[in-house]
Amino acid sequence: MILQIIAVTAGLGLVIAVLGLTVLWLLRGRSIGVMLAVVAVVTVAATLAGVVAITMEMIIDGHPKDVVLTVVAIAGLVGIGVALVVARQVVAASRKLVTAVEEVPATLDFTPPQGPLPAELRTIAHALDQAYARLRAARQREQALEGARRELVAWVSHDLRTPLAGMRAMVEALEDGVVDDTATVSRYHNQIRLEVDRLAHMVDDLFELSRIHAGALRLSPRRVGLGDLVADALAGVEALAMAKGVRLTGDTPPVLPVYADAAELGRALRNLVVNAIRHTPQDGAVVVRATADDATVRLSVADACGGIPEDDLPRVFDVAFRGEAARTPGPDRGAGLGLAIARGIVEAHEGAIAVVNEGPGCRFEISLPRAASPA
Ligand SMILES: Nc1ncnc2c1ncn2[C@@H]1O[C@H](COP(=O)(O)OP(=O)(O)OP(=O)(O)O)[C@@H](O)[C@H]1O
Ligand SMILES: [Mg+2]
Incomplete structure (x- = not known):
């Protein structure tokens, strides 16, 4: 008796599970919510199918309790089986995504995982793709800025050193009395004055720029x-x-x-x-x-x-x-x-x-x- 019930319920459960898994395969790119709904529907459908089949066969006689428990237990097993399949799919998909992130090279080129992903994970993959693109752009800007800064330091030292060396030579010449004719002395003074003004202006500009860059303006x-x-x-x-x-x-x-x-x-x-x-x-x-x-x-x-x-x-x-x-x-x-x-x-x-x-x-x-x- 009970064996007969088990056989009928299990057989129907199997058919419904196969149908459910087929639907899941067709919906593999859809939301995880949809997949969970399919699991719920499979469980309920398996229970209902068992109950309906048994009522139609009129095999319920003396053991209604056993019969109901058996049907519900088998249908539950079918549901759990399908749920496990769904869980594995979701876990595998999220693992693919994690691997894709772990494999991002130093160049920050993100390759989203191939094949269909559940909708939520696809959204995450898309967001990651955009985040990496922004990171790449930010790094490029950073590198350009770094290059400009290096160039700046290089020419600042050059542009400061050259006039300083010139001024030093002129001051030494004045000090040692190497030049003493009034015209040259006054030309040297004038030249030194011009260079000092230019350097002061440059240092002032550098200071202003560093305040701007530090956001301290x-x-x-x-x-x-x-x-x-x-x-x-x-x-x-x-x-x-x-x-x-x-x-x-x-x-x-x-x-x-x-x-x-x-x-x-x-x-x-x-x-x-x-x-x-x-x-x-x-x-x-x-x-x-x-x-x-x-x-x-x-x-x-x-x-x-x-x-x-x-x-x-x-x-x-x-x-x-x-x-x-x-x-x-x-x-x-x-x-x-x-x-x-x-x-x-x-x-x-x-x-x-x-x-x-x-x-x-x-x-x-x-x-x-x-x-x-x-x-
Ligand atoms: N009005 C302009 N006409 C033509 N070229 C210009 C003009 N303004 C700027 N430039 C170009 O842009 C460059 C950068 O200008 P910027 O004012 O930043 O530096 P600079 O004038 O060379 O030096 P600084 O202003 O620090 O004394 C200049 O070297 C010049 O080549
Ligand atoms: Mg200028």
Whole structure:
């Protein structure tokens, strides 16, 4: 009797288990939740099938308790069997994922595991893939920065050592009385003075840049009129423009308030204007213009430099980047810090800085959000 019940229930259970496993195989890429639902359905279906078959056979007579227990026990076993298969599938899939992560090479190239994965693990694999891509990008930036820093240290030591050696020689000559004619003495003094100014300026730039990089740039934003800011920057470089024979003009509305640190923003603007004058030939023009719409104020510096080579355009704001002319020794030799400082200051103001080639030269533009004035 009981044997007959076991045989019927087990047979039906087997058929349902095979059906369930087939469904699971078809759904192997779906959610783990769906798989668990299939396990539950298989268990319930096996129980029901056993009960229905036995009732139809009318074999329940004197031992209803035994019969029910047997059917439930066998159906339960079928359910556990299918659950084990599901568990193995999930474990194997997650192990594949772990192996894929463990095998990520030093280059951080992540290869997601082949073959179908349950939906949740597929999502994790996708997220991992994106995380590794971000890591790769971050490392690349880090390496580029590290390279720039190394280059910076190299030329800083060179650029400091060369003028220092020259000054030392001149001071020694003065000290020993090797030169005593007034013209040469005064030329030496003048030369030493120029070099000291240049070195002081460079050290100051380096200090500013290191504060920017350390995130230690303390802004004291106030409401400032852009007209005044531009006028101050122009006044500071007028002598330079005159000496080079460059026409320097400002074009700003009389009142255009912006919420900014006047000293720092002025320094950024001055760096742009000095560059523009430096790269504009005699009789060329440099125009500083301020404009605004509802959301943004723009400060632009247009010059007649003849255009920056396309390849250099994305790099001009990098620390220590200097164009061909600025690398060759001479009075116009740059340190490659001006634009990096300008960018740091503008970004600290939550603004952006960009450059385009336009007309007879290029145009640098600072854009700042037109923040509400302080309460
Ligand atoms: N207005 C411009 N016209 C043409 N080229 C420019 C202009 N401004 C910058 N550049 C190019 O970008 C490079 C970087 O400029 P940046 O101001 O950072 O350094 P620099 O002027 O060489 O040195 P520093 O400003 O530290 O004295 C310059 O060497 C130059 O090649
Ligand atoms: Mg410069």
